[in-house]
Amino acid sequence: MNKYIFSLLSLAVFLTLNNSLVAQADVDFSGSLKWGEELKEPNNSYLSEVLGSDSDGFYALRLKTKGGLLSGAKPQKIFIEKYNENMDLKKAKEIDLRYKRKKRDFEKMMYLNGKFYLMTSFNNLAHKTNYLFVQSISKKSLNLNKKMTKIAETPARDEYREGKFNFHVSKDSSKVLIYSQLPNQKKSSERFSLQVFDNNFEQIWEKNISLPFPDNRFAVTDYRVDNKGNVYLLGVLYENSSGFLRRNTSYQYIILAYNDNGEMEEQYDVNLRGKFITDLTFRVGKGGKLICSGFYSDKGTYSTKGTYFFHLDPKTKEISNKNYKEFEFDFVTEYMSDRKKRKARKAKDGGRRSAELYQYSLNDLILRSDGGAVLVAEQYYVERDDNFNNNNGFYSPYGYRRYNNNFNNRVDYYYNYNDIIVVNIKPNGEIQWATRIPKRQETSNDGGYYSSYAMAIVRDKICFVYNENGKNFGAKKNNRRYKFNGSNSILALTEVGTDGSINTYPLGSNKDQGIITRPKICKQIGKREMVIFGEKGKRFKFGGLEL
Numbered sequence: 001m002n003k004y005i006f007s008l009l010s011l012a013v014f015l016t017l018n019n020s021l022v023a024q025a026d027v028d029f030s031g032s033l034k035w036g037e038e039l040k041e042p043n044n045s046y047l048s049e050v051l052g053s054d055s056d057g058f059y060a061l062r063l064k065t066k067g068g069l070l071s072g073a074k075p076q077k078i079f080i081e082k083y084n085e086n087m088d089l090k091k092a093k094e095i096d097l098r099y100k101r102k103k104r105d106f107e108k109m110m111y112l113n114g115k116f117y118l119m120t121s122f123n124n125l126a127h128k129t130n131y132l133f134v135q136s137i138s139k140k141s142l143n144l145n146k147k148m149t150k151i152a153e154t155p156a157r158d159e160y161r162e163g164k165f166n167f168h169v170s171k172d173s174s175k176v177l178i179y180s181q182l183p184n185q186k187k188s189s190e191r192f193s194l195q196v197f198d199n200n201f202e203q204i205w206e207k208n209i210s211l212p213f214p215d216n217r218f219a220v221t222d223y224r225v226d227n228k229g230n231v232y233l234l235g236v237l238y239e240n241s242s243g244f245l246r247r248n249t250s251y252q253y254i255i256l257a258y259n260d261n262g263e264m265e266e267q268y269d270v271n272l273r274g275k276f277i278t279d280l281t282f283r284v285g286k287g288g289k290l291i292c293s294g295f296y297s298d299k300g301t302y303s304t305k306g307t308y309f310f311h312l313d314p315k316t317k318e319i320s321n322k323n324y325k326e327f328e329f330d331f332v333t334e335y336m337s338d339r340k341k342r343k344a345r346k347a348k349d350g351g352r353r354s355a356e357l358y359q360y361s362l363n364d365l366i367l368r369s370d371g372g373a374v375l376v377a378e379q380y381y382v383e384r385d386d387n388f389n390n391n392n393g394f395y396s397p398y399g400y401r402r403y404n405n406n407f408n409n410r411v412d413y414y415y416n417y418n419d420i421i422v423v424n425i426k427p428n429g430e431i432q433w434a435t436r437i438p439k440r441q442e443t444s445n446d447g448g449y450y451s452s453y454a455m456a457i458v459r460d461k462i463c464f465v466y467n468e469n470g471k472n473f474g475a476k477k478n479n480r481r482y483k484f485n486g487s488n489s490i491l492a493l494t495e496v497g498t499d500g501s502i503n504t505y506p507l508g509s510n511k512d513q514g515i516i517t518r519p520k521i522c523k524q525i526g527k528r529e530m531v532i533f534g535e536k537g538k539r540f541k542f543g544g545l546e547l
Contacts, residue, residue: 029493029505033532035513035543036087045079047518047533047540052111053525054139057084059116061109062092069449075106080116080142087531087542093142107132107165112173112199118144123156123163130156130163132178134201151203152195154180170227171284174199177225182208190215194258196229204229207262213237218254226284230314231258234282253280255290257314268317272296272308275324279304281362282312285371289313293365293375293425296324304357307375309429321371323429332357334436360421364455366462371427374462378452379418386411415448417441420464422496433500439466440483450486454522456530458547461495465507465530465545466519468492473506491517491532493545507545510534515541 041047045064052059059082063075075097082091095118097104104120111117116137123130132152136145156163168177175196182191190213195206211218222234232255239250253270270280270292280294290312295304308324329345359381366374387410420437441451453466469482470490482488489510495503510516515534524530532543 029507031528031546033491033507033543033545034087036083036541037089038514038539038541039089040538041535041540042079043538045077047521047535049109050521050523050525050531050533051080051109051116053531054114057082057090058525058531059083059111059139063106078106078109078118080109080137082142083542085544087544091142095137095144099148104133108167110167110169110176112169112176114139117201119165119167121163121165128155128157129153130165132165149201151197151201152178152180152193154193155183157183166223168223168225170225170229172227174227175204175225175229176201177223177231179223179231184215188215189213190218190220192220192233194231194262196225196231196262205261207258209258209262209265211235211256212267222281224282224284226288228288229261230284230288231262232256232282232284232290233258234280253277255282255312259314266314266317268312268314270312272322272324275308277308279360279362279377281365281375283365283367283373285311285367288315291365291367291373293373293423294362295360295377304360307423307431307434309373309375309425309431311429321427321429323425323431325431325434327357327434331434331436334438357421359416366457368427373425375421375423375425376455376462377421377423379416380448380452381416383414383416384411385414412444414442414444415446415451417448417451417453420453420494422462422500424500435496435500435502437464437494437496437502437504438472438481439468440481441467441485442483443485450489450516450518451484452519454519454524454530454532456524456547458528460498463530463547464494464496465517465522465532466492466494467510467517468506470506470509486516489516513541513543514539 042064044066045062046069048061048063050058050060059080062079062081064077065073065075078095078097080093080095081089084090097106097120102122104122107119107121109116109118116139118135118137119132121130121132130153131150133148134151135148137143152165154163164180166179168179175198178195180193182193184190190211191208193208196204198204217238217240218235220233220235224232235254235256236251237254255268255270257266270277275296276298278295278297280292282290282292285291292312293307293309296308297303297305306324306326310322311320359379360377361380362377364376366376368374418440420439421434423434424432426432443451450467453464456463467484468490469484470488471482473490491507491510493505493507513534515536517532517534521533522531528547530545530547532545534541
């Protein structure tokens with residue numbers, strides 16, 4: 001399943017062109033989208049993720065909480081659902097979270113080597129310790145194995161602030177990292193517990209580590225385990241504690257490596273001479289080298305001026321294949337209105353600051369089989385709006401209201417998921433091309449429930465599925481882009497070709513299906529197949545997208 005999503009062979013054929021070619025498709029999409037039956041979901045439940053697939057269909061995880069997903073409450077019940085190749089529900093099984101009359105907390109469901117594993121925790125308040133357990137689940141019957149094994153524990157003096165477990169699975173699904181933060185003393189170094197298991201949850205190694213930085217200046221942003229069981233932590237070290245509290249530009253990225261079953265520790269200070277790194281992500285490539293890429297800007301700014309790439313050898317600490325490329329003016333202003341583009345051009349020609357990109361989040365770094373990579377990012381930001389009035393107003397999820405002297409303070413949050421950037425990088429670090437997929441999604445007080453995108457790799461193309469405003473298909477005045485906000489919703493597919501060209505197709509109206517697609521749930525399950533999920537109210541259905 002995952003081997004298709006991160007297929008390397010399909011990306012090796014990406015060739016050279018420096019300019020992106022954008023097209024709104026005037027022909028029908030050559031694939032097909034077939035929807036299954038419409039179903040009704042249990043009260044206060046929501047589909048959490050598509051777990052995996054086999055020759056008979058695919059499996060999904062459903063969680064039930066008080067108030068549903070947007071309540072933020074812990075799941076009370078969990079269900080595994082089995083769907084056939086026609087996207088119809090064949091079996092649903094509730095998994096009991098109780099054990100000897102005690103309620104456990106759901107942590108995660110994993111699908112490894114064709115087996116399901118349930119991860120649950122129990123916070124023992126008397127011992128101030130949170131325990132983590134694993135149980136297998138029969139794929140055929142979906143029954144939970146009664147044998148429960150404790151595989152980790154962590155101090156938890158305060159159940160709301162401590163005792164959390166985090167997970168990461170290696171690329172080949174052979175290793176599992178369980179990572180938890182240990183309680184710290186005031187102004188002491190930050191401490192973590194690392195445990196690495198095989199895909200049958202037999203422990204390979206464990207280690208408690210103390211980072212060489214004060215906990216009020218260092219923040220871990222990512223953690224990974226490779227196919228050999230080596231662990232890497234990516235973090236940000238701030239110049240002082242005020243930077244940690246109010247993120248400013250006085251910081252540096254650092255990678256910490258724990259190799260040879262945790263016995264060998266290494267630290268790498270990541271920097272680009274003369275450039276300020278605004279975002280960094282990494283993957284473990286062939287031979288154990290770290291493949292690093294991200295965005296840079298001028299010192300003291302948060303905008304994105306260009307992209308960079310380099311290899312880092314954990315053994316020698318040598319940096320190689322380093323390259324960076326500033327985004328061209330036409331690329332940055334490609335989807336601006338004519339008025340904004342003229343204004344940006346005037347500023348650039350006048351020697352003032354050139355146009356840059358803002359608020360892009362690194363979502364993926366896909367390794368090519370030839371040592372190159374493809375970087376995928378999306379513009380994402382949240383806006384907060386405080387409205388003071390003396391009426392009752394309203395309450396909405398992810399927003400709140402506060403009463404003060406008989407006045408109502410309503411706070412609304414606007415979730416923006418906009419353009420997607422795809423950057424193709426040669427093995428030597430040279431940027432072959434960068435392309436932008438125009439997308440504008442703005443919703444309020446919903447956490448971006450129907451926004452963002454799903455991605456699939458199909459042979460020599462990268463495919464993106466997302467919700468679009470139907471008005472964007474057809475002629476538009478002044479390069480105008482209509483935003484998706486839940487109404488006039490069309491499911492769209494954009495294909496990025498080997499030369500950076502893009503073609504976008506409408507896959508059908510969400511309204512005609514009586515649902516709105518949730519891209520964050522959609523998932524590639526085969527070489528050319530993707531599961532599409534949509535819901536509205538208590539109705540939901542799955543679709544099979546043949547690419």
